[in-house]
Amino acid sequence: PLSATSASGINFAKYRTLKSFLILYGVMSVLILTLLGVLYYQYAKTLMLSSHRLAMQLESESYVPKLSDWLEQDRNLSTFPKDLAYKTALYGYDKKAIVSRLHTREINFNENIYLYNNHIYLVIPLAPYDMGDFYLIFETKDDGLWRQQALEITLVFGAVLFLILAGVGFFLSRLILRPMNEAITLLDDFIKDTTHELNTPVSAILTNIEALHEGELPPSVEKKLRRIEIASRTISTLYDDLTYLILNHDVAVHNTPLNLSHLIHERLEYFRHRIEQKKISLELTIDTDVILIIDRTKATRIVDNLLSNAIKYNQMNGTISITLHNTLLCVRDNGIGIPSEMIDRVFERYTRADKSVGGFGIGLNIVAMIAKEYHLNITIESKEKVGTKICVEWE
Template sequence: MEWDIVLYHDERRALISFLLIYISSSVFMLGTIGFFYYKEKVATIDRICGVTMEHMAMQVKVHIMKKINLADLFDSSDPIKIGLYSKNKDVIKSNLTTGNINFEQINYTNHTSAFFVTRLLTPTNGIEYIIIEDANVSKEMNDLKFMILLRLLFASLFIALVGYFLARLLLKPVKENFAILSRFMKDSAHELNTPVTALMMSANYLKKNYDEEMVEHMLLSSKMISETYNSIAYLAFNDLDIEIKEEFDLSEHIYASIKYFKEIAANKNITINAELNTLLINMDKNSIRKLINNLISNAIKYSYNNKTIDISLQDNILKIKDQGMGIDKENQKKIFERYKRVSQKGSGGFGIGLDIVMGVCRANNIKILLESKVKKGSTFTLVFP
């Protein structure tokens, strides 16, 4: 996939705005999820810590009541610390990390540890208070925070990269469409300029001298402009038009189109041969007229000079065959896309004719087939339902 997309100032600003909104909203969502995850994990750690300290307190009570030596419980390497206090809250034996004990609360935490405070119902050997400290809880909390922040960082970077590539991916077809439309506007200006210039020159000449050939040139130019306008207007207003289906003879429409394009074909010394049988169809006349006109116009446009175009209508199959430039297999599917044109010198056109043809065929369930060979010509086959 290519990413060499040149962005203008406004497009870069739009891309940056999209990424900022996308990333900030995603990070906010991840942060919210991370916060609730952190709270849940803290609650879990507190529960486990509480159970562990309560279990240790029970062991200490058993040792005291049975007068078992407590030395083995005071392991300096163990994160669970023990403190034994008298009724007056004086230290009897302790390896706690702090001497500042809150005897009024059963469970509490300070900045570094969690504490569990319990009291013997019957003081033994002067021991009344048992304090259990979990000195590892602070490390567990810090590890949890670090793990969540690290995951949030990697997730944010991943989301940023995905957002960037998605934005570029979405911009690519937009840029391509802008380029196509830009080329379409240039082609439109060029395509309309030729017949308009011919009309102006012919009109100026007729001011001085009447010439039948000049009149034919004017008629030819007028038809070229008319066809260009009709194609653009059909695409622009087709959604607003109401199709009126009626029964008519397709062959009569084809003969009318051949007559209409007679002068344009003669300008390239092209002969149009037609063998048409009667075929009654129930469709919108305007749509079918555009269908036939575009196929014949394309056949003339892409045919070599001094050649023949053969049109046949047998049963429900219409074939239009030219002897022209032809289309290679790679481009045979692309030519039915709007504004797509096969690069041919001097062929002109906007790349909208066959898009109209395909649209009419789809709307009326007409099957369209294309056979083409480069420098040999093309044959369009329409199978009517």
């Protein structure tokens, strides 16, 4: 089943453009925010390590003399000097532990100060103190307060930047879609102007055709007159669609019990010449007196557009099958069908499955609009070069 809500949605090309822009802009925004967050985290970490380095180096000034005395004496491991502020370790020139009170024996001698397993380590070469190729290691536990503070600041500033980027994105999206919106507005204005100009000449043509039918005409003239009538009724149907599309919000709605069985026979008679022109055969399974509470104009638009498409996209000597039951109306043809990638889009305004056939691409959009209004369910089945079946179901 295809939901009718797609009919009131944005034009597919416009939606695709907006979707592509939002995806690209969203990915870029996330990358920018992530990069800024990582950079600030590294900055906070560096600032924290710098603070600890200063404190540890100050502490080492008082500890190194004690260590020097120990190295000059018996170097008894039990008398290895302790530091009140930090845990300490002494490593030899081969970078192996001589004495260690640290949580780990894996020391990174390539770093002066670093964070590992929630502990901070300061590596102090003792050669500058004339104490040989020894390394003094200070260790202290990281309280994590800097990390929590960095996270809070990142979230606050990240939220502010996100709102700024969202505002910029909204402005850019409007800027990008402006040409497309202007084109759609131009097309809508053109349709309004065209609709206004169509009414008088089409009505005059149909009135005069009916007057001519009252007299006796030669077969050749009758044939030409029928072609004129078919073309005029096609334009008249298009005019009705355009008028509904433009004025549907302003026209009073009269929902009354409507005999759909009578309406379908009436509209088949309206399209009779077009059906005969393409030599289409009809297969009718129409129950008697099927009633639906609906506005007659809107019901006519549904039936007319389903029939018009079944005729327009059918083949010569084709078949149209119409089924009407208590809660179901189906119109099936064996025409050109709809490409699979287009099925989900045929109810969008200005979308045509086959652009070689005339029309504005508004007929099924109107059907979907009315279906949504009356909570009717639309299903469509189609296969290229096999045909199309559209059903409207109600409760």
